[in-house]
Amino acid sequence: MAKTFREWVPEQNQLLPPSVQDWVPAGHLVHFVLSLVREQLNLRGILDKYGEERGYPPFHPGMMVALLLYGYSRGIYSSRRIAKACEERVDFMALTGMQQPDFRTVNLFRLRHLEELKGLFGQVLKLCQKAGLARLGHVALDGTKMKANASKDQSMKYSQMKKKEKELETEIDQWFQRAAQIDQEEDEQYGSGQRGDELPEWVRDKQKRLEKIQAAKAELEAEARAAAQAPADPTRTKHESKPTGVPKDKTQKNLTDGESHIMKVAGGYIQGYNCQAAVDADSQVIVAQQVAPNGSDMHQLTPLLKQIRTQLKRQAREVSADAGYSSEHNLKQLQRRHIRGYVANRWQKDSAAGHRRRPPVGVGRYVREMWQRLRRGGYRSRYRLRKQVVEPVFGQIKDARGFRRFLLRGAKKVSGEWSLLCTAHNLLKLAAVAG
Numbered sequence: 001m002a003k004t005f006r007e008w009v010p011e012q013n014q015l016l017p018p019s020v021q022d023w024v025p026a027g028h029l030v031h032f033v034l035s036l037v038r039e040q041l042n043l044r045g046i047l048d049k050y051g052e053e054r055g056y057p058p059f060h061p062g063m064m065v066a067l068l069l070y071g072y073s074r075g076i077y078s079s080r081r082i083a084k085a086c087e088e089r090v091d092f093m094a095l096t097g098m099q100q101p102d103f104r105t106v107n108l109f110r111l112r113h114l115e116e117l118k119g120l121f122g123q124v125l126k127l128c129q130k131a132g133l134a135r136l137g138h139v140a141l142d143g144t145k146m147k148a149n150a151s152k153d154q155s156m157k158y159s160q161m162k163k164k165e166k167e168l169e170t171e172i173d174q175w176f177q178r179a180a181q182i183d184q185e186e187d188e189q190y191g192s193g194q195r196g197d198e199l200p201e202w203v204r205d206k207q208k209r210l211e212k213i214q215a216a217k218a219e220l221e222a223e224a225r226a227a228a229q230a231p232a233d234p235t236r237t238k239h240e241s242k243p244t245g246v247p248k249d250k251t252q253k254n255l256t257d258g259e260s261h262i263m264k265v266a267g268g269y270i271q272g273y274n275c276q277a278a279v280d281a282d283s284q285v286i287v288a289q290q291v292a293p294n295g296s297d298m299h300q301l302t303p304l305l306k307q308i309r310t311q312l313k314r315q316a317r318e319v320s321a322d323a324g325y326s327s328e329h330n331l332k333q334l335q336r337r338h339i340r341g342y343v344a345n346r347w348q349k350d351s352a353a354g355h356r357r358r359p360p361v362g363v364g365r366y367v368r369e370m371w372q373r374l375r376r377g378g379y380r381s382r383y384r385l386r387k388q389v390v391e392p393v394f395g396q397i398k399d400a401r402g403f404r405r406f407l408l409r410g411a412k413k414v415s416g417e418w419s420l421l422c423t424a425h426n427l428l429k430l431a432a433v434a435g
Helices: 029-040 061-073 079-088 090-096 103-112 114-130 158-190 201-229 301-312 328-336 365-380 382-400 411-434
Strands: 138-147 155-157 252-254 261-265 268-280 286-292 318-321 340-343
Touching: 029 061, 029 090, 029 114, 029 411, 061 079, 061 090, 061 103, 061 114, 061 411, 079 090, 079 103, 103 114, 114 286, 114 301, 114 411, 138 261, 138 301, 138 382, 268 301, 268 382, 268 411, 286 301, 286 411, 301 318, 301 328, 318 382, 328 340, 328 365, 340 365, 340 382, 365 382, 382 411
Parallel strands: 138 318, 318 340
Antiparallel strands: 138 268, 155 252, 261 268, 268 286
């Protein structure tokens, strides 16, 4: 006896038009994102930019915000992949109501409203606080290096810029002299009305590269002058030389993304940015975030503490951080804010494994006291929470949701993109509680 199968007719029409919301099951993340954007988030800053009545009506800004937040929470960041998902995935169709913005529309919306989208981090964080996810009992700080949308091979030292600039100028001048000579000879032979004066492609490329090098060289010189004129930095260590107003020969600038830097990571170096996050120990919600201008974590502790206070109107009771944040100035700031700190230093082993040697004579009082606190705590020290709180968050962003390289260029745009990533992370934590 033959087996009976269910009828399969792909061309079958439905008797009644279905609701697009029925295409995804109840409790799906897409329903939460729709509810959050339409009922909880204040999008007035974005909506106020639309004052022109003429022209074809654009896509609703609320839909575009929901599309970006949902895409980032699902590990889809490229505008082309988001646009493709709107055509192929039922969860995206349910979110957009079957509308299909193209990738240019998605990308231009993100760029135009990047500052307002960055502000969504604070709104989602306050909702997490209301849901009991940001108790600020213990907050762990750390930074992770993220690749920029640029190759480190396009970085050039200031000394190389000066040398290459002269070489290109000489080469281009020689070609123009040769071209003028050839033009004169051809005018005598063929007549002055004939064409043939177009620059070859290789010269145009060299001219463009010369312009890039000159612009990067000027930026380095401007930064050096600004550093020399700025007031003294209290966090500057003794071994750091005083700014002279002239770039050092080893100072580098990337020709593709001049605000990114070469940074050391496990296994080598990358052209990237230093992404900072402060994470609540109870729920792994990100309570503060920013993008640092260089690979050092030393100057990032105080801004993160200020951001926690600004966003949540109160301060964390405890803070843990690795040795990259250890300095006399930072530890003094923790005490001034009445925060109990657990900050490692280079005289301590990893986690709470005792001590390797005593700090030398001359080390500041706050650093010495912190060394003693972690030494007394041993394996029971609260410092042990640092790795299990903040490192998994970076793992979820980089590995689980696959974000390894920024799509945008420039510190301002990268800061907005990192804020969107952190907002999507907190949104998923909030959805897990609400669901």
